[in-house]
Amino acid sequence: MMTFLAIVIDGFIYASWLFIIAAGLSLIYGVMRILNMAHGSFYAIGAYTVASLAGWYWSAGLPPYGGIVLMFVIALAVGALVGFVIERGVLRFLMDRDQIVMVLVTFGLLLMFEDIIKLMWGVQSYYAPEPYSLFGSTDVGDLVFVNYDLAMVGVAALVAFLLWFGLNRTRQGKLLRAVIHDRELAITMGINVRRLFVITFSVGAALGTLAGGLVAPAIAVTPGIGIEIIVLAFAVVVTGGLGSIQGALVGSILIGLARAAAVNLYPELELFVIYGVMALVLIFKPRGLFALASTRKI
Amino acid sequence: MTQKTILEVRDLNKAFGAVVAAADINIEVTEGEIIAIIGANGAGKTTFVNMVTGYLTPTTGTIRFLGQDITGRAPAAVCKAGLTRSFQVAQLFPGLTVMENMLVAFASLRIGTASFFTPLNNAAARKTALGVLSTFGIDPHADAPVSALAQGVRKLLDISMAMISGPSLLMLDEPTSGVAVDEKFPLMETVMAGVRQTDATIMFIEHDMEIVTRYASRVIAFYEGTIIADGPVAQVLDDERVRKYIVGQIQAAATADSP
């Protein structure tokens, strides 16, 4: 019983972190058909910005909760900014290219960002541990969980809700859904796709940086964290079904729980469990759990 | 000639979720017929062709071709059985030349382990390909890249690729759609002349009633997934439901979207 509870809690904490990353990735793919490798860089940039700026804020001894607000603000802001620049500066010139080519372009961007980050922040680690312990912890049976982690679940839920609301209840969102469903049709319907692309990419990037920013207090921000994360995020979105937000949600919960279960029950499986789940799902549903419909008219 | 049945469709039904695309379709095609399939857009014409040629699996019903049951067989199998088709929008390989398209079509029928070594561009294949191209009068374009072709030629190439296997039944999905009005008849003339040189039976989907009356020996009229009329051209086109639901509609549409 205790084991089960532990797995569920750990699983959901891990899943919420995964979801915030995957949601951005999936949104961008859904709308723009770009499987964005540079998402890993966004994650890293978010982590670095928060670790350095928020780190400075706390060391300055200013009111702690203000720091939390600051974290969200700068994480989202830097993401939106970088996203905007990349979309306007690079991607928009390549929108007619094959999906795979876009993967490779973003792979190139990922490589470039690795060094750009190094040039901006150097290679030494950055820390901003204060927020992590700020909210104290909760005892569950004989186990202790950090409220900051539990709060992550809340944040993820909020992100999920906002995305759902944005896509289903707002005019822009409805347009986006039209584009996701059938881009050609959307264009003929006179939807200004280019504008939607900028918005989408900025929002998606902002989610990437947010994930990085939120995890920063719990880790040492070092070079390479972006590269590590990206394949993991891919596994999640592919499992859930590329371009589908529910897919990202279900995918991250599935993988989160699977990993937590592995660590608690069969530690030796930890290394495969993620790709194992992905492979299993793809064998039975080659396009993922919530695949976008793609029947071809002839 | 002997009145041999080559296609026999029994109680064919197809539903996409709630939408019924085909309901209780029964058709018998005898060798040598030239059948026109008419119907307004969304009447289920293409769905019918897609089911017969294996792209869609019918919800219920059976399709027998040359005596064997081909229900639910994949397009490849259907093609090898001798039933091929052309497409409303010509389906070609844009990266290849006209000849290469034909050669691929030729190779596709006999692909096996040896095909890893047999050069695509071999004398035998070329000969067959050129033969078919010339029956449809597009052999001059043989070495042109597909991307450079005019609509009419694209259509003819599409049909040539369907003909290279020497099918017993050829289904043409709107052979004249997408070509300029004044090219329609010449195009259809070439197609018919070409196919008549073989002993292939023809079914073609067509909106233009003049073409239908000129070439068809029999007409099948679709409306909302069902057959509302099936028989000699004059008789079907006189049917007042056909008039109301199809001919009228199409003429309206035609006048509407013709430039």
Next chain:
Amino acid sequence: MRQIDYSFIAIVLAALLLALGAVVFPLWLLSTIVNIIAKALVVIGVILLMRGGLVSFGQGLYYCIGGYVVGLGGQLLGITDIVLLLVFAAIIGIVSGAVIGLLMSRFREIFFAMFSLAIAMILYGMLSQSQALGSTDGFNVARVTALGIELTAGQASLLIYLVACALAAILSILTHIYYKSEVGFACLAAGENEVRLQYLGATPNRIFYGTYIIAATLAALGGALTAINYGHVGPNMTYWTQSGEFIFIALLGGSGSVMAAFVGSTLFEFVRTYALEFAPDAWQLILGTVLVLIIFFLPDGLWSLIQPARSSARIKRRGKAPS
């Protein structure tokens, strides 16, 4: 027809010239060239799949398998003969490709890419957990022999170089035959308009299956050659960044011709080495920039400079037939 003959002659001549280089080239160049050839072999496989619109983000899988076959062949079975090792690697490559291919040939587009990646990463996981195989550190490969003759380091590196040249020539010719073959074109056609191909009586899955096995074998041979050349194998060979590198090179060279793989591989090797030497803190920045620029200005790869590409449309833009 004639044009084919020319390509064969060109390949053979190139290989012979390269082989003669053994006498004049400095030592470092020899092993660098072997390294280039090894990677090029894998890349040819990647390109074959690309022509069919399949981009494998997991070709490192077979690269690694080939490497470990050589390593283990030496350690467990005591095989050190260079030719035997290569044959051995090729066989295992075919077998594993044939098994995994059964699954892979069902996938298309991004899903093919991601699934191949997943399988490669699973192998990475297994290898880095097996202490018997030195986990992530991998293990060293015994120096090769020829016909049972022990060789000095110098002789070995010369032999490896010559074998690499021969291998490059043979496989280039075979690949060229494939390029021109019915399957070769069918694969290209399948990449451009799969539905149409089905309607012509072909089964794309089978075509992809065959091509996949070829690619796997090439990758295994590339890995084997690398293992022989480096004298060391490790799980990094199947890590996703390694597979990414192969795609990078494929794009650099372009899918226009067999030779393109070698051009791309050469350029990549030198760009990276010199970037590393002159900008040790920014080599990734340089590599990334090169990749993006290539995609922007040379969508058909460097080869398109030498020979304007015609039918690599699939990787250039959304290669869907009008539908």
Next chain:
Amino acid sequence: MHTKTRLRTLSALILASGMMAMAQGAQAQDPLKLGLISFYSGPVSGPVGIPSRNGADLIIEAINNGTLPAPYTAAGIGGRQIETVYVDEAVDPVAEYRNAVLRQGVDAVVGYASSGSCLAVAPVAEELKTLTLFYYCGTVRTFEEGPKEYVFRTMNTQDVENIAAARYVLATRDDVNTISGINQNYGWGQESWRDFSKSLQQLKPEVEIKSELFPKFLAGQYGAEVTALSRNKADLIHSSFWGGDLDALILQAAPRGLFKSQTGLLTTGGTALNTLAKQIPDGTIIGVRGNGGILAPDSDFNDWFRAEYEKKYGEQPTFPAYYMAQSVLALKAAADKAAAESGSSAPDMEQIRAALKGIEYDTPAGKVSLNRHNGHQAATELAYGTFKLVDGKPTLENVIRYQPNCVIAPEGAKSLDWIEAGFPGAQCD
């Protein structure tokens, strides 16, 4: 057909290149090209690569200016200035090693943090007959898989710090009867745990293992692991985590009191002391992979190094800095020794290599003697301490320095066999 002639030509080439190397050695004027190889990009660069390079640069500068403290006051390596060539270990170690030696023509190499690189490079170094000093990689396989001529390692192997850790636990925490381990899932982590757990069970058979976790290298998130460890309580948790992973583990364990309720034993904890002093609970056992960093013994040489380093880089030198410096110093010491022996002021690389065998020399981290694996593998003192936060400053109390002969397998013995045999011949006072 002309294979024979080609073979001859080529062997001639090799010989020639060998000659050239010596010839260069002879002319004392031209600088000694030293390849300095470590991770300068990627996740290992921050915690290991860059500090290492800093330490080495500091020493090299001092060697060139002749400003090293005694006994290294003579400028240069055998009179030759050192010209540094940096190579990033992050890509293709073997290929880049060949390039460094054959194309860029380095005379000697100091480097390699990853065991994988060391294993891969060693044979190549032998083949190219290039003096190569490994400064940081831990694997015991380098020399146990066969003797080397041109390869040396100037620091203890990874097994030693875990044997010492076991002894330290025994000495300071006799209440420890159950242990758990969390180590990265790759060679380093797996072997560290194996050597530690085996050693401790040798010294104290009743010790029982609770849980063994091997999260993915660079996983970054250890929530589930912390839970698993907390649920299956042990008296002590061993971890060979290093760099970012170590920091993340400490950060995520702290608020959940993992290392409060179960003593943490962090074999490379030394790097985290200053940055995460607030998160490390008192009583945590800290190691530094040897004798460097915060556990470096007091000496004038150490004071000098510390001061210079802080002056140059504005921070305390962490232990990787010590160990690469230690490796460069080996070269210096050997050159001086060779000079003294041969009388010539300009010994060539061959003489230096000869002098390196079995050399014993001073470093900021104390004495280093290459007296294992016939003079190619270093044996150094190795220290552990227990963490205590004294008015906000991190300190280490009851520090124990283990003599090489106590924790290092004697000449000729394979380390794992030695552990399993119960450390025969170990001299611990």
